[in-house]
Amino acid sequence: MIHAYKLNGYNIILDVFSGSVHLVDEVAYDAITHYEDTPREELLAQLMDRYGDREDVTREDLEGCFEDIEALKAQGKLFTKDAYEGKAFDFKNRNPYIKALCLHVAHTCNLNCDYCFAAQGKFHGEDGLMSFDVGKRALDFLVEHSGTHRNLEVDFFGGEPLMNWEVCKELVAYARSIEKEKGKNFRFTLTTNGMLINDDVIEFANKEMHNVVLSLDGRKEVHDKKRCTITGQGSYDIILPKFKKLVEARGGKGYYMRGTFTHDNTDFTKDIFHMADLGFTELSMEPVVCSPEDPYALTQEDLPVLMEQYEILAKEMIKRKQEGRPFTFYHYILDLAHGPCIYKRISGCGSGTEYMAVTPWGDLYPCHQFVGDERYKLGDIWKGVTNQARQNEFKLCNAYARTQCRDCWAKLYCSGGCAANAYHATGNILGIYEYGCELFRKRIECAIMVQAAEAAQKAQEK
Amino acid sequence: MNRIQTLETRDLSASVNNGGCGECQTSCQSACKTSCGVANQPCEKCVEE
Numbered sequence: 054m055i056h057a058y059k060l061n062g063y064n065i066i067l068d069v070f071s072g073s074v075h076l077v078d079e080v081a082y083d084a085i086t087h088y089e090d091t092p093r094e095e096l097l098a099q100l101m102d103r104y105g106d107r108e109d110v111t112r113e114d115l116e117g118c119f120e121d122i123e124a125l126k127a128q129g130k131l132f133t134k135d136a137y138e139g140k141a142f143d144f145k146n147r148n149p150y151i152k153a154l155c156l157h158v159a160h161t162c163n164l165n166c167d168y169c170f171a172a173q174g175k176f177h178g179e180d181g182l183m184s185f186d187v188g189k190r191a192l193d194f195l196v197e198h199s200g201t202h203r204n205l206e207v208d209f210f211g212g213e214p215l216m217n218w219e220v221c222k223e224l225v226a227y228a229r230s231i232e233k234e235k236g237k238n239f240r241f242t243l244t245t246n247g248m249l250i251n252d253d254v255i256e257f258a259n260k261e262m263h264n265v266v267l268s269l270d271g272r273k274e275v276h277d278k279k280r281c282t283i284t285g286q287g288s289y290d291i292i293l294p295k296f297k298k299l300v301e302a303r304g305g306k307g308y309y310m311r312g313t314f315t316h317d318n319t320d321f322t323k324d325i326f327h328m329a330d331l332g333f334t335e336l337s338m339e340p341v342v343c344s345p346e347d348p349y350a351l352t353q354e355d356l357p358v359l360m361e362q363y364e365i366l367a368k369e370m371i372k373r374k375q376e377g378r379p380f381t382f383y384h385y386i387l388d389l390a391h392g393p394c395i396y397k398r399i400s401g402c403g404s405g406t407e408y409m410a411v412t413p414w415g416d417l418y419p420c421h422q423f424v425g426d427e428r429y430k431l432g433d434i435w436k437g438v439t440n441q442a443r444q445n446e447f448k449l450c451n452a453y454a455r456t457q458c459r460d461c462w463a464k465l466y467c468s469g470g471c472a473a474n475a476y477h478a479t480g481n482i483l484g485i486y487e488y489g490c491e492l493f494r495k496r497i498e499c500a501i502m503v504q505a506a507e508a509a510q511k512a513q514e515k
Numbered sequence: 516m517n518r519i520q521t522l523e524t525r526d527l528s529a530s531v532n533n534g535g536c537g538e539c540q541t542s543c544q545s546a547c548k549t550s551c552g553v554a555n556q557p558c559e560k561c562v563e564e
Contacts, residue, residue: 072527081518121516129528130521136528144535153541170549202537204559206544242544266546309546337546383546383555389524391561393553394534398527402551408541420543465527468542471551489550497554508522 055132056462057086060502061368063509067501069462070137073130074389076505080104084118089132093119141399141451145406150200153403155410155421156191158183158221159212163248164288167279168315168349170342174212176425181413182217187434188224191411194434196235206263208242210410210421215249225261242266244311246280247292255299264307267296271312271324271338278317279349293331300333308335309383315341315349319358322366329373329380337383340492342422342474351488360495367499371506385500398452398465404472405431405447419447422473446482447472457485463494525558536560 054069064082066075077085080100087096097115104110125131160181162174174180183191192207199205207228209221221243228239240263247267258265269292270276277287300308310333314321321338328336340359343350351359366382373379402408405419412424415434423429432439450472452464470490478486538559542551 070527072524074522074524076520076522078518118518121519124516125519125521129526133528137531140531148535148537150537152537153544155544204538204540206541208544240540244548264545266548311546311548313549339547339549342549384552386555388557388561389522391558392525393539393556393558394525394530394560395527396530396535396537397539397553397556397558402542402553404543407537408543421548466554467551468553469551471543471549474550493550493552496552500555504522508520512520 054135054460054462055085057082058498060364060498061371061506063502063505065498065501065505066131067462068125068131068133069465070135071129071131071133072389072392072465073125073133074501074505075125075131076509080110080115081118081121084115085122085131088119088122137395137399138453140396141401141453142449144396144400145448145451148200149406150202151195151198151407151409152202152204153206153208153408154191154195155208155210155408156183156188156214156224157211157410157412157421157424158188158209158214158224159217160413161216162211162213162246163216163283164213164246165281165283165285166246167281168313168341168343168347170422171212172425176412178425183220183411183413185220185223185227187411187413187415188220189227190415191434192224192228192231192239194437196231196237198437199237203236204238204240206240206242208244210244213246213248214243215245215254218249218254222257225257229261240264244268246288247295248282248288250292250295250299255302258299259303259306262306264309265299265303266309266311266337267292267299269293269296269310269312269328269333270314271318271321271327275318275324276312279313279315297332309337310335311337311339311383313339313341315343316351316355317349319351319355320362321359322362322369325366325382326369329378334380335383336380340489342477353488356488356491359492363492363495363499367503370503374507375510384496385503387497387500387504389504395465398468401447401450401452401454401468402471404450405444419443420473422471423476450482454483455485461490461494463490463497466497467493525561533560534558 056067242264244266410421417431472482474486475484
């Protein structure tokens with residue numbers, strides 16, 4: 054299967070199952086897109102008819118182009134067949150280990166954000182803070198169920214995890230005390246709204262946290278409209294100096310400024326550029342997750358606007374890189390040469406299998422987005438997974454689980470998509486959240502285009 | 516190939532044999548938390564090499 058598209062003046066051919074990307078001129082674009090369903094002589098005549106008046110297009114040259122196409126086919130870089138379907142389920146069955154936990158250390162929050170999927174940190178339940186004992190047991194549970202995995206990931210999440218900061222620090226110290234003996238390497242992430250960042254947090258997070266995710270929606274007026282304190286005050290002016298200080302002290306360690314956009318700021322690239330102009334370089338901006346009835350929910354009318362925004366973003370990233378002031382957008386990160394293997398790409402996001410969320414009381418859920426929905430409780434950190442039937446549903450989530458994905462060129466980039474999004478949109482984790490799919494495909498087209506633009510520039514410089 | 520520039524990419528077919536160690540980051544653990552993208556996770560083996 055190939056996916057051919059034109060974007061920002063580039064003609065791009067993605068060979069889906071080999072992962073190869075070809076940047077082609079319009080003649081080769083037409084040749085490749087019709088190659089498999091048009092007899093060779095007929096295609097040659099069509100191309101001569103279309104391009105024959107150009108000096109650089111001759112019958113000989115077109116035959117040379119066909120030979121190039123044949124050579125790429127022979128190398129397994131064009132029109133590659135799908136040979137992976139059977140491997141997705143097998144891989145999960147052979148690897149029943151857990152490697153990541155989202156620790157809900159605080160089901161409470163000091164902000165009252167309109168769009169919070171966690172319902173102001175309470176996940177539609179009681180307030181609560183995770184005790185050290187529960188957290189310690191969660192880390193032991195992770196180690197016990199991690200098999201041969203060396204790298205174990207733990208996200209301090211909430212609510213607002215800094216409202217339970219001392220426990221976070223104690224848990225890091227405990228993990229560090231056992232990791233050598235257990236042969237593990239803990240990688241911690243802190244996801245925070247920034248309100249309680251102080252020098253102690255900065256020093257500890259920059260020493261111990263592999264990644265820090267800082268919630269900022271962009272422009273002050275956009276941020277303050279949704280991200281308010283309990284008394285209704287905008288939080289932008291409180292958190293921005295703290296975020297700046299933390300990032301400046303981070304010394305190159307991983308971080309993301311993470312925003313959410315809604316129907317109220319469909320011009321979200323302005324928010325991304327605002328963050329870049331503030332000096333932040335690692336940026337992420339996500340579509341809001343909410344009920345379609347919410348006033349800020351994204352609409353069908355928003356979709357073409359958002360598509361255009363993603364193109365604007367890609368073009369601006371290329372421009373700023375050329376100007377020597379690049380920034381990273383999380384969804385446009387693509388290392389084509391050293392990216393994930395096929396197993397990663399087909400075996401789903403891992404929710405409910407290799408990744409689980411732990412509530413302050415030690416209950417296990419498939420991921421943070423299912424917390425609070427009792428039907429999806431998998432078990433707890435003492436007894437382990439007891440709701441095997443529910444876990445088996447998540448084991449089946451992969452790039453081949455949905456018939457609608459069968460002909461989708463992007464399935465090796467989303468691995469079947471987010472189970473929680475599917476569930477919230479359709480009531481079924483194996484459903485399709487088509488709106489999200491459309492945005493996702495656009496993002497990948499843009500991400501590949503950015504890579505193609507760089508390759509074209511390098512080729513030109515040679 | 517004067518009309519086709521092929522970018523350097525990892526051969527996914529070959530990764531059937533050399534992939535699957537599972538040491539890479541879980542997709543939701545980095546920044547998004549509300550969607551699934553797997554292609555932007557670096558390969559741990561490639562990083563080590």
